[in-house]
Amino acid sequence: METLATALGHYNYVITIFLMMIGLYIVVVRGNMVKKLVGLSIFQTSVYLLYIAPGKIIGGTAPIIDPAFKVYSNPLPHVLILTAIVVGVATLALGLALVVRINEAYGTIEEDEIFERDRET
């Protein structure tokens, strides 16, 4: 019961772990390369959440200094994750470009069929 209460109290971390495991599972289990990349993106996104969620302070405002406010949210995680999103987009774009080239070279994007075609030659 206590564990459940802790888990509910930290529900944002529970979601993070859930997304992380789903992403990793897709990457490992799926043979289709586009699906693998989708899984990889979900995996990366979970880490964005890990950074962003704790940056919000309940009752805090935007970090613009004003004598009327005492509590501010932390803007730094957002900035970090903007960078990480750019890295993630670049990775996804490069991954998809590779999939296009693999499809041109092999005529398929299923991993097991590709291994079969390599074995034939």
Next chain:
Amino acid sequence: MSAVWPHLPILQVIIPLFGALLAGFARRSGAAFAITLVVSWLMPLCAGAMLWQVLASGPISYHLGSWPPPWGIEYRVDVLNAFVLMLVSTIGAVIMPFARRSVAFEIEEGQRAWFYCMYLLCLTGLLGVTITGDAFNAFVFLEISSLSTYVLIALGRDRRALLAAFQYLIMGTIGATLYVAGVGLLYLVTGSLNMVDIAARLGPAWADNSRAIIAALAFVTVGVSLKLALFPLHAWLPNAYAYAPSWATAFLSATATKVAIYLLVRFLFSIFGVAIDFRALPVAAIVVALSLAAMFVASLIAVFQSNLSRMLAYSSVAQIGYITLGIGFVNLAGLTGGLVHIVNHALMKAALFLAVGAIFFRVRTVRLSELAGIGRKMPITMAAFTVAGFGLVGTPGTSGFISKWYLALGALEKGWWVVVFLIVASSLIALVYVGRVLELAWLREPSDAIKDANDPPLSMLLPLVLLAAATIYFGLDTEWTAGIASMAAKDLLGGLR
């Protein structure tokens, strides 16, 4: 000169970054090569000046945009990363002349300028990871180097290069994401991203957050281990090295995994080791166990390869095992052995892969069955290969012996006689796979497939011979390798709790 001097740390990263842009815009391969050559030759000057400065007057701290740490990004150069910077930039400079003919032979004209552009971006990333004192900045540079590496591999001559690049992309991204999750946990616990600052705040935070810190340690260690191909996380490496363009393989095998090893050492010794007593955790024991497994399993797999590049790739996994073994000992001799093997292995493996590139340049194949008698046709190339091969085995008189000597001393200091025996035994396996190639190359009659082969032109031969000579030189005079490595190891161990 005096205006440039204080800005060396940022120049080390900015010059290759802008060089990459110029090379990309140049479009013509000749112009791109010229830009790349100039940049590659500037880098060791920059790194050498910093190494000299660090040895003379202690660590350099450079504040980006004059924002003081921990708020701004700090570039921090101490003996350890000046040593690695020097290695990466020197390897790039020495093997660059080899690239022109090798790249012209293996890559289409339209893609050559992009190849040089990607190489310079990769160099930017590797130097950036090494020089930065900011954990998140290290992630960004890690991904700059990794993304450009995937492209370099995909430019390989075989369609399997595409598949290798894709598999590396998946594994590398998982590794980087795990690393950044670990850094995130550290940031949650300490509120800082500056490595020195994290180390200072982690100790007081340990009492309340020990679980989060152990999770962060696990995330970072596994993430970086994927990048450095620690057994059994090495699955991406053999195909990537076997199908990438020859010159790219030589560069990557000598530098990319080494920089990841540096990052692991930095986190274990300068961040976690300063704050918590990680000797009480099983990290070092796990690293030692995996390293021993790498030394044996990967060496044994190498013995049974029919393709020369793949054999050397598996040998790389085994040799990385020696480096991490020394790190896992957590004592002066062991750590010195690990760090010195970073340099020694980089020099030998670059020489070996350049020799493979030269062979491919002449006979268009690297399958062992077709290379019988190659030593008689390409004597200088294979002589360099032989010297570097003996370095891999660890024969006295080569630099490989120095590394293994320190590793054995480290194991003895621990009282681990069995490990000393295992280091010697795994070297014997290396003797088998190197000896197999040497027997084939020197003692057989040349086959028809290679009857027209001869040594490559001077621009390719010179880097190869230089690296092979370095393998012997650093086996005799160890002041610049083991001397600096032991200074770095002393610094790292002195900071441990």
